[in-house]
Amino acid sequence: MDIDKRIQFPLGRSFILRKELGQGACGRTVLLHDDVIDEYFVCKKYSPMFIEWKEVLYKGFVGEIKLLYSLHHLNVVRVFNYMLYPEKFSGFIFMEYVEGVDVEVYLTEHPENINEVFLQVVDAFAHLESRNILHRDVRPSNLMVTNEGIVKVIDFGFGKKVLESVDFDKSISLNWWCELPAEFGDKLYSHATEVYFVGKLFEKIVRENSIISFKHAALVEGMTKRLQDDRIDSFASVREAALTNTAASVTFTDYEKSTYQSFSRGLVSVVSKIVSDAKYFDVDEFSVRLRNVYNSVMLESQVPSNAAVVKCFVNGGYYYSKKSLMSVHVIEEFLMLLDDSGKEKRNIIEANIYAKLDAVERYKSRPVPDFSSFDDDIPF
Numbered sequence: 001m002d003i004d005k006r007i008q009f010p011l012g013r014s015f016i017l018r019k020e021l022g023q024g025a026c027g028r029t030v031l032l033h034d035d036v037i038d039e040y041f042v043c044k045k046y047s048p049m050f051i052e053w054k055e056v057l058y059k060g061f062v063g064e065i066k067l068l069y070s071l072h073h074l075n076v077v078r079v080f081n082y083m084l085y086p087e088k089f090s091g092f093i094f095m096e097y098v099e100g101v102d103v104e105v106y107l108t109e110h111p112e113n114i115n116e117v118f119l120q121v122v123d124a125f126a127h128l129e130s131r132n133i134l135h136r137d138v139r140p141s142n143l144m145v146t147n148e149g150i151v152k153v154i155d156f157g158f159g160k161k162v163l164e165s166v167d168f169d170k171s172i173s174l175n176w177w178c179e180l181p182a183e184f185g186d187k188l189y190s191h192a193t194e195v196y197f198v199g200k201l202f203e204k205i206v207r208e209n210s211i212i213s214f215k216h217a218a219l220v221e222g223m224t225k226r227l228q229d230d231r232i233d234s235f236a237s238v239r240e241a242a243l244t245n246t247a248a249s250v251t252f253t254d255y256e257k258s259t260y261q262s263f264s265r266g267l268v269s270v271v272s273k274i275v276s277d278a279k280y281f282d283v284d285e286f287s288v289r290l291r292n293v294y295n296s297v298m299l300e301s302q303v304p305s306n307a308a309v310v311k312c313f314v315n316g317g318y319y320y321s322k323k324s325l326m327s328v329h330v331i332e333e334f335l336m337l338l339d340d341s342g343k344e345k346r347n348i349i350e351a352n353i354y355a356k357l358d359a360v361e362r363y364k365s366r367p368v369p370d371f372s373s374f375d376d377d378i379p380f
Helices: 051-069 103-109 111-130 168-172 182-186 191-209 217-223 235-247 254-269 283-297 328-340 343-358
Strands: 006-008 014-024 027-034 039-046 079-085 090-096 100-102 143-146 151-153 271-275 318-321 377-379
Touching: 014 039, 039 051, 051 079, 051 090, 100 103, 103 111, 103 143, 103 191, 111 151, 111 191, 111 235, 111 343, 182 191, 191 217, 191 235, 217 235, 235 343, 254 271, 254 328, 254 343, 283 328, 283 343, 328 343
Parallel strands: none
Antiparallel strands: 006 014, 014 027, 027 039, 039 090, 079 090, 100 143, 143 151, 271 318, 318 377
């Protein structure tokens, strides 16, 4: 393939080929440059090595696109565009270009950043978990760290929705890089399995580089138990424990505390019930959602509906009150607090908000409500 040549795509789009990044069983990956906006993109072309695989594996290629399009997180690689040709069982996917090194190389060179990197990795996998998505190929080469120190989870070629049927044999056929957890003997693979592999990865990095500044060694020990029943079984639990470890070293000013408390009191006061299987959006996502709400009501003194704010945080059913409406100014101040806070502070703010929401009464899915007792609460 000729480097630096211009590649023409349908609809008049063209890019300059900068280099080949890889060739796998399912196709080729190249780095393209868009000279109009001066940005680089990774382009995967679906082109299986064996023609008899083309139709069979095409569904998996489309599935990878669907997975990545459903994810919106700083620490997960982004999809910008795609082109599909179903009649030819072919297509392209355009993704964020991650300029950096894998997590193992990065932490060998920058061991002082291990605590921040660990939190970012856990954040990313907690986000996947909240979307019921398994990565299924947790290894150093799929956890990149940019030149700015931002973790990016990449390569979802084996990713799969938990709620869909899983061909376990395809998962375990990968060349695993560490001792396998006990559940592999029973052909089981879950988020608890991915907790194990992330834990083993950091255990290996800490051991091989003799890093003594790692604050989460006890947590990693709980993540790497071979028996699933003995192991921390979710990234939500790992994240909560990691934030607890971190909180002692983070301080908030009285003004920051007051700003947070004004917002969190207002939020919790308008939520009367939450469905028992609801999940929460992480801080990166709820800050974007809340910013969009604020932009649409910034000229008002109160939000037109509390539901607009609640759904920024709660991913599931809930009941909300309309007795009093949340203050737009309070939302503005809270967004400023988020903007001015670093990663650790933002994580602590998130943990505190959700601790409050956890105390809200729960109800089972699809209740039959007694509307006579909910004359001031609106089901959503």
